[in-house]
Amino acid sequence: GENVEQHPSTLSVQEGDSAVIKCTYSDSASNYFPWYKQELGKGPQLIIDIRSNVGEKKDQRIAVTLNKTAKHFSLHITETQPEDSAVYFCAASINRDDKIIFGKGTRLHILP
Amino acid sequence: EPEVTQTPSHQVTQMGQEVILRCVPISNHLYFYWYRQILGQKVEFLVSFYNNEISEKSEIFDDQFSVERPDGSNFTLKIRSTKLEDSAMYFCASIDGLSYEQYFGPGTRLTVT
DSSP: OOOEEEEOSEEEEETTSOEEEEEEEOOTTOOEEEEEEEOTTSOOEEEEEEETTOSEEEETTEEEEEETTTTEEEEEEOSOOGGGOEEEEEEEBSSTTSOOEEOOOEEEEEEO | OOOOEEEOSEEEEOTTOOEEEEEEOOTTOOEEEEEEEOTTSOEEEEEEEETTEEEEEOTTOOTTEEEEOOSSSOEEEEESSOOGGGOEEEEEEEEOSSSSOOEEOOOEEEEEO
16 A cells, blocks of 8 residues: 655744645555645644645645656645644545545744 | 534543534535544544435445434434544535535544553
8 A cells, every 4th residue: 555754753943934845655546645734733724735746746835746757746845834843644536535644743943 | 604613622531432423514415424533543434425425435444333314404423332452533514516625524522442
């Protein structure tokens, strides 16, 4: 089955700098890659996603890139702000109604 | 904005007891899921449910677990005889089947003592 690896597990970034989180997946059939933000005591919230027919997608300060050949995908957050501090999960799925396989998460700390 | 709701937010139970975790998915959604997250670990898939039957289940979802959609709105996860290792956050999710986005509820923290 699908396996999603994520790193780093913890990331500390100075406010205003950029943060990058990287993931790999194992199943070439996966074609949907969401990123979730989880704040303390809450469920995962989708922040951005990318489909396999697209190499890059951007939404304001957040961008995702996908390299299908290498089975890598990354999350980039620019101009980080204190409210970006949270745990971020990458994930992969095969079909739109399929289960989502999560990475282990990255705890992002934005330092003042 | 519509949202998935879950009750209770925290459930404490003794080992061997039965628990029922409740979810109200978004009203026009057709696919329903349960995931769990043991403290500090990744979110793990448990089961998916469509058209009043289980679509897929993970190896975690053994015969101690069951799911039900007893009416048009609730979606429940039952653990028949809880074990200490069932302590986790349990998340319900749903999708409409047209888009890819799974909407997650806020979770129920289950503590088995």
